[in-house]
Amino acid sequence: MNKVVNNAEEAIQGISDGMTLMLGGFGLCGIPENNIRALVNSGVKNLTCISNNAGVDDFGIGLMLQGKQVRKMISSYVGENAEFERQLLSGELEVELLPQGTLAERCRAAGAGIPAFYTPAGYGTEVAEGKEVREFGGKKYIMEEAFQSDFAIVKAWKGDTDGNLIFKATARNFNPLMAMAGKVTIAEVEELVQPGELDPNFIHTPSIFVNRIFQGVDYEKRIEQRTVK
Amino acid sequence: MNKVVNNAEEAIQGISDGMTLMLGGFGLCGIPENNIRALVNSGVKNLTCISNNAGVDDFGIGLMLQGKQVRKMISSYVGENAEFERQLLSGELEVELLPQGTLAERCRAAGAGIPAFYTPAGYGTEVAEGKEVREFGGKKYIMEEAFQSDFAIVKAWKGDTDGNLIFKATARNFNPLMAMAGKVTIAEVEELVQPGELDPNFIHTPSIFVNRIFQGVDYEKRIEQRTVK
C-alpha cells in the first residue's frame, strides 16, 4: 500500500501553481501545520484554498497569504486576519464566502460521489445568487454542488500506515470531510502507528480515502482565544 | 433529559396504524430485536417499513410480515424470505426496491436536513422512472429525496442515558443513518451506561438524535450464513 512518506516536503509533491486545495481545521484548531509550512517553503502560487477560515496573520493559511500564494479563498469566516482583509480590499485576493454547513456538506458530497444537493442555508441571500432555487415540502432550498479539488490536506491525531485516521476532540471539524474529498488526500498525524493498533470500530476516516500519510513534527497548536475559569 | 424508557413496549408508544418506520440492520445483523418483538405483539398494522432487508421468514421483519402488519417495504434486497415473496406476488404487499447506497443516503439526507440530492445509482434503470435526470460534468445522475418517517428504530451496542450511541462491527450498517432520520428515534442497546462512561471522541450517534433509549433483553443475534474456516 506504501502510503507513508517521510515528511511534508515529500507529501506535497505534485501540488503546483493554480491548483485547488482543501485544508482542514477550524480556526487554528486541527490545521495541517507541517503541510502548510511546506507549502509556504515551496513557493507554489495562484492557489485556490477551500478552508473554513484563513488562519491569522502569522499562522496557518495566513502564512500562505503573506507569501501571496493564494489567488482565491473559499471559506465561511475570515474575520481574524488583517493581511487577508488588505488583499481582499485591494483586489489581490478573491473570496467566496459560504455558510459553514454548506462548506462542510460540499466537501462531504465530493467524497460521497454526490454531485449536488439542496440546502436551505443561504436562500434569499447573496449566497443564492446564480444558484438554482427549488421548493420541497413548501420550503425553499438552493442547489449546491460538490467541490472539485486537486489535493485535500488534513491533520489527524493518530493514523496507521494503511491510512486509517482518528481525530481528537474538536480538532476533527472539517478534516474527515476533506479527507474523503480530495483527488489526492494527504494526512499528517501526530502519531503514526502500525495497522491493527487502532480499534477498527473507532476509526473516523477509513484508509481508502487517504493517499499519503506521515508523522508531523513540532506542532505548535496555537490557541486563538485562551479563556480560563 | 429523561429519554430512558423501561422496555420496548414503552418505547414504541405512539406508533400507530399507517405510519412509516425505519428499521436498522443489514440482514439480521444489528436489527432492533426487542422493538420488533414489541411491534409484533402490538398488532399495529398497515405500516410502511424502510429497511435494507425484510428479515427471514421467522425472524426480524419477517415476523411482522407473518402478522401482515406491513403494507409496503422500502428495501434494497429482499431475497431471503418466502413469505415476503408470497405476499408480494399475491399483491398483499407493496415493495419499492432501491439501490443500497441510495437507501442509505436518503436516510442520511433526512437526518441532515437535505431534502434531495443526486446520485448516479439507478440511472437508466427502473429505479429512475419518474425521477429527474440531470447531468453534472458529463455524467447522468438521478434526483433522490430524503425519506420521511415517523419513527426510526435502531439497535446499538452501548448507549448512555443521554442517548449517545456506539455500534459494534458490521452491526453498525444503517443504524446511525436511521438514528439521525426519524421524527422520533428509538434506540435499544445491549448495554445502557451513565453519561461520561462513553469516550466523547468515539461516539457514533450523538445524543441529540435519540429520543428514547432502553437496554434490550434476550438478544438472539441469529446468523444467516454461518461460515467457518
Place this chain on the structure above:
Amino acid sequence: MLTKQQIAQRIAKELKDGYYVNLGIGIPTLVANYVPAGMDVTLQSENGLLGMGPFPTEEEIDADLINAGKQTVTTLPGSVFFDSAISFAMIRSGRVDLTVLGAMEVNDKGDIANWKIPGKMVKGMGGAMDLVASAQNIIVAMQHTNRAGQSKLLKELGLPVTGLECVKKVVTNLCVMDITDRGFELKELAPGVSVKEVQDATLGRLIVQGDIPDISF
C-alpha cells in the same frame, strides 16, 4: 435599560428542561451563565461539540478543544465530538431547540442581517446562515440602536440579509418583542423604559397592545 448581562439573563428564561441550545458569539454566549440550577440544557457548538462545559483551568487547557468562538472550553459527562457535516446535520434537521444570535439589523418580518457590511467589513457568515435557515426557534440578542443612535429594528434591512423570516423574538437593551405577522409586538419593557422610547427607537412596524409589563428575571 438592560445591560448585556441582563439581556442574556432574560433570554435564559426561554430555556426549558431538555433543550439543545446553540449560542452565538457575543451576548448570546452569556446566556450560558444564567441556566437555572437543576435545568438540563445541552449546549451545541457548531465546530463539533455537544455538551459544552465551562472554560478550563490553566491545567485543563487543550488547544484541540475549543468552541465556535475559538475559546478554549471543557466537556461534561455525556459530551460528544463530531465532524462539521454531522454538526450541521443536527442544525439543518431542526434538532437544535433554541438558537440565540446577535444581529446588526432585524426587520419586522423577522429577516436578519449579521454577516457583512459591504465595502467595510468582510468576516463571513460562519454557521449563522445554516442556523437561521433551519432553526424553528431563533431569539436575537442585540442593542436596540447603533452607536449613532439609529434603530437596528427596521422596516427593510439595509445590510445583506443572513436569513428570511426566521427571527421569532428579539431581546434588546430596551425591551422584549415577538415577531408576528403584524410586525414587532412589544411584550415587555426594560425597567425605566417607556413605550414612547421603544417607539422612537424602532423603525419597523411596532404593535403595542394593552399594558406592557416590565421585564422580570
Place this chain on the structure above:
Amino acid sequence: MLTKQQIAQRIAKELKDGYYVNLGIGIPTLVANYVPAGMDVTLQSENGLLGMGPFPTEEEIDADLINAGKQTVTTLPGSVFFDSAISFAMIRSGRVDLTVLGAMEVNDKGDIANWKIPGKMVKGMGGAMDLVASAQNIIVAMQHTNRAGQSKLLKELGLPVTGLECVKKVVTNLCVMDITDRGFELKELAPGVSVKEVQDATLGRLIVQGDIPDISF
C-alpha cells in the same frame, strides 16, 4: 472450459498491489482465494467493512461481524468498520479500484442485468446499482450461456438493466472478453475452447482479431 474456480483464478490476475476490491456474491467471492502471495489487496464489503479477513474459526464467530453476503467473517490488522453511507461514499466516489460482479446478462455495450426477473424473481439490487454506476473498473464473472444453452452475452438485454455501459471485461467459462466501442473483443480462450464455440455462444457483436491466446493462470 473453465470451472468457477478457474474463472475466479483468471480474474485474480487483474489484481494489482494496493488495490481496494469489492467482490460480489457467487463466483466473484472466490477471487479472494487467488490473491497472489505478498500482494496487498484490501477487500471492501459494502455492509460496512474494509479489510475483510477469512472466515472465522468456530470460536471466533461473531454474529455482529458479517460480510455483504451475510457470511460470518473476520478482520485483519488495519481493518475498519463504517456505516452504510460512508461505505457507498467510497463506492460512488470511485475509491474502489476493482469491482467483480456476477451477471444474468451483459450486452455488447457493457450494460448489465443482474437484479430482477420480472414476474419470477424479486430479490433486489442490493449494492449492485451503486457499484455499476460508479466503479471505473468492473469485471463480470459469469457462465457464457444459461442452463438452456442460450447466450447471456447479448446485443440487447432482455432483463431489467442494472447499469449502463459499465462493464469493462467479462470472464466466462469459455473466454475472456473486453468490452470496447465495437462490442465484445475476444482476448483469451479457455483451454480446449475454439473461436467458433465462442461465436456460437455469443449473440452480441463479437470482435475476433488475430490469434487468440489460451487463458493462462
